[in-house]
Amino acid sequence: MNSVTETFDNNSASELAGMHNAFPKISNNELLAIRLVRFKQWLRQEKSTAFLTSSMSVAVMFLAWILVTETGLANPLFLPGPVAVFNAFISAATEGYQGSTLLEHVATSLYRILSGFGLACLLGIPLGISMGMSKRVHAIFNPFIEFYRPLPPLGLYTLLVMWLGIGEESKLALLFLAGLPGIIIATIQAVRDINPTYVRAARSLGATRMQLIREVYLPGAGPTILTGMRISLGFVYTVLVAAEIVAATAGIGWMIWDAAKFLLSDIVIMGLIVLGITGILLDLVMRLIGRALMPWTGRSHS
Amino acid sequence: MKKSIKSITLGACLSILSGTVLAEKPETVTVGYLNLVNAQLVTKSLGLVQKEMPGVEVKYIKVGGGGDMLRAIAADQVDFGGLGNPPSAIGVTRGLPIQGIMVLNMLDYVESMAVRTSAGIKGFKDLKGKTIAAPFGSTTHYLLLNALADEGIDPASMKIIDLRPNDIALAWSRGDIDAAWFWEPALGKVLKDDGHLFMTSGIMASRGYPTWDVGIVMDEFAKKYPDYVSKFLKAECAGIDYWLNNPGKTAEIIAQELGLSLEDATRMMKGTEMIPCDKQITAQYLGGTGTSSGFVDTLVSTGDFLYSQKRLPMKPSAEKFKNFIKPEYLESILK
Secondary structure (H helix, E strand, C coil), X not given: CHHHHHCCCHHHHHHHHHHCCCCCCCCHHHHHHHHHHHHHHHHHCHHHHHHHXXXXXXXXXXXXXXXHHHCCCCCXXXXXXXXXXXXXXXXHHHCCECCECHHHHHXXXXXXXXXXXXXXXXXXXXXXXXXXXXXXXXHHHHHHHHHHCCCCHHHHHHHXXXXXXXXXXXXXXXXXXXXXXXXXXXXXXXXXXXXXXXXXXXXXXXXXXXXXXXXXHHHHHHHXXXXXXXXXXXXXXXXXXXXXXXXXCCCHHHHHHHHHHCCCHHHHHHHHHHHHHHHHHHXXXXXXXXXXXXXXXXXXXX | CHHHHHHHHHHHHHHHHCCCCCCCCCCEEEEEXXXXXXXXXXXXXXXXXXXXXXXXXXXXXXXXXXXXXXXXXXXXXCCEEEEEHHHHHHHHHCCCCEEEEEEEEXXXXXXXXXXXXXXXXXXXXXXXXXXXXXXXXXXXXXXXXXXXXXHCCCHHHCEEXXXXXXXXXXXXXXXXXXXXXXXXXXXXXXXXXXEEEEEEHHHHXXXXXXXXXXXXXXXXXXXXXXXXXXXXXXXXXXXXXXXXXXXXXXXXXXXXHHCCCHHHHXXXXXXXXXXXXXXXXXXXXXXXXXXXXHHHHHHHHXXXXXXXXXXXXXXXXXXXXXXXXXXXXXXXXXX
């Protein structure tokens, strides 16, 4: 799309006209009209409409934020303006917040999130596949998962601190436990949803169990597993602040908690925005990996 | 504006004293009380606030520490509360709508630094490389950093972590920490478990760092129901008198309220100093109208310290602290 419009820029258009006299010269006005038409065509596409609408709603949110803070409608102690939040970002990024720079806080938290989440995937996906494939394995583990699934992870946290201490282990364990059930359940469902004809066809062609997993179950269940992973990552994020409340001295969740204690709401909001952005980026990375590994899923899952 | 509130307040207080008809009354009064040992537990247990306010529902909310109390105040969840000097300095500087109306307690060894006996810590220098816990933003965190600064020890040479009192007791029993500066009743558990007192808040007070908890009221409540502020204070003063006159019975109440042994309760009581209300309006404490105030001085130095620690974004003003401390309510009921 872009490359087409670019050939119509002023210079190349007149060059074209000069080289082939058969083509009528395109005036600037006509050029503008063409661009307008192309822009309208782009607008009519669903994807661009969605993008524009999203941009608009974000812009409106920002405007509302500026409006309520600038007019003094909101108490700056509870809702500081965008400028204050941006300044908090700059000072945390350069001078740091209580001993660590913003980058160090983000890195600490991302390390915790990715370790906990990675462990959950490492255990959850194989377990989910075997539970989906075998009724017996399902029967063995299902009672525990069904019991554990609705438990609030924070309820477990005191116990985790008692067992594992106030160090890194209990934090990772909490994040791991928050991510685990979503992955297992999505994987079970994904495996069960596979058309049994595929399995039977592969079996009749003499596929071994490993071949079945590699050639049928994984490709067939992949997209749903990926969706489960994306949702689970969200669960991991929800317990981050809680995990970092106990005896942390760094991490974006700890920074938010500590700043709230001192009523530094500009840092709290800045921390939440940074945390949100890392979440969006991680999700994007997962979708890109998914698209690269499973090109057959098309766009229905993006 | 301030003046008019003051005159309305005084006017209303006088009108109660002279027995004229009261202003409208609140439906509920919510008292946020700190989870520590002071006469508020007596007032609560004996229902003294309720007795002063017939027909009003009095609700008590237990709050773990200064940080949580600040949040409760910011969210407008309490009418009355209590704050140590660091959280007060933070709240007042950041413009929370609160007034300091009474001395809840002066902190002695009820807040102390305990060290693990087997860790062989003899002086502050031995803390290097150790893990020390304190609830960040509280009176004890403030004292810990000041004590280290006075000894010329870099806080970065040890690991100082943020834990709430109950979590400190838990981490201690696991052996995760070697020292902690926090308060009773959780402090008592640690002292029984290979711990001993290393430094007390009372000693720090004699070194020029007094710590205390001040009773606060929300501006909005004080403006609307000034006579109920007086009623609240009358009840709290009665609680303090009870504490001072009946130590035996008070210990029983504390033991019952906090689920402690009588022996523990008695020890904790001795570690905290209750100030009778007529003394609270002297210059050492709140000060009277127009006289100097020890509390304002402490708030100024606490605020300056927090500013140097980057816990406060702006340099606190003495004027704000002077406006925060309001001995007028106590003065009016003591007349």
